Amino acid sequence: MRKESEKNGTMKTAEYGGYTFRKASEAEEEKFSGGMICNIYDLLQYDDFPKAYGQLVSLFGEAKYVSENLENQYEYFICATDKSGDDHVLCAYSGPTGPALSGYDADEGLVQALLTLIREAVPADYDYEGYYMDGPCKVFMGVKDGKPYMREEELALSQEEFTELYKKLYGLS
Numbered sequence: 001m002r003k004e005s006e007k008n009g010t011m012k013t014a015e016y017g018g019y020t021f022r023k024a025s026e027a028e029e030e031k032f033s034g035g036m037i038c039n040i041y042d043l044l045q046y047d048d049f050p051k052a053y054g055q056l057v058s059l060f061g062e063a064k065y066v067s068e069n070l071e072n073q074y075e076y077f078i079c080a081t082d083k084s085g086d087d088h089v090l091c092a093y094s095g096p097t098g099p100a101l102s103g104y105d106a107d108e109g110l111v112q113a114l115l116t117l118i119r120e121a122v123p124a125d126y127d128y129e130g131y132y133m134d135g136p137c138k139v140f141m142g143v144k145d146g147k148p149y150m151r152e153e154e155l156a157l158s159q160e161e162f163t164e165l166y167k168k169l170y171g172l173s
Contacts, residue, residue, distance in 0.1 A: 017113030052099035054123025
């Protein structure tokens with residue numbers, strides 16, 4: 001059963017599968033060092049990739065960051081409190097393989113609960129523009145009226161333009 005709590009119109013906590021989920025504090029974020037456990041949507045569910053960010057926004061508000069680099073698009077640190085009152089910190093992000101969850105292998109049960117919670121959430125509408133440098137292409141994605149969309153436009157860049165965009169996206173001088 002899914003239970004949500006709101007404060008000032010923004011979701012602060014969500015309960016599912018015996019866990020209470022919320023955005024982690026900065027101190028909790030610093031304790032995180034887990035690895036990728038699973039994708040939020042399988043690679044064959046490519047059309048659902050844009051939906052994941054809208055669902056995370058709906059559940060937890062804005063991401064820690066959103067970047068124009070599609071392979072490092074956004075990141076959330078999420079704290080899950082179990083029935084014993086123990087806190088576990090997970091990370092939801094979109095990286096090179098798309099939207100994913102990371103944590104510790106021992107947290108598999110709560111990861112599955114969070115995965116179900118995310119997949120069942122109604123996505124918030126949003127628009128995103130970013131770049132995928134393997135193309136290279138500009139990516140337009142988001143959710144409009146609950147429906148995910150995504151399209152790509154090939155970039156015709158000179159070597160100099162490509163290098164400048166690459167440096168910008170990867171924080172290089």
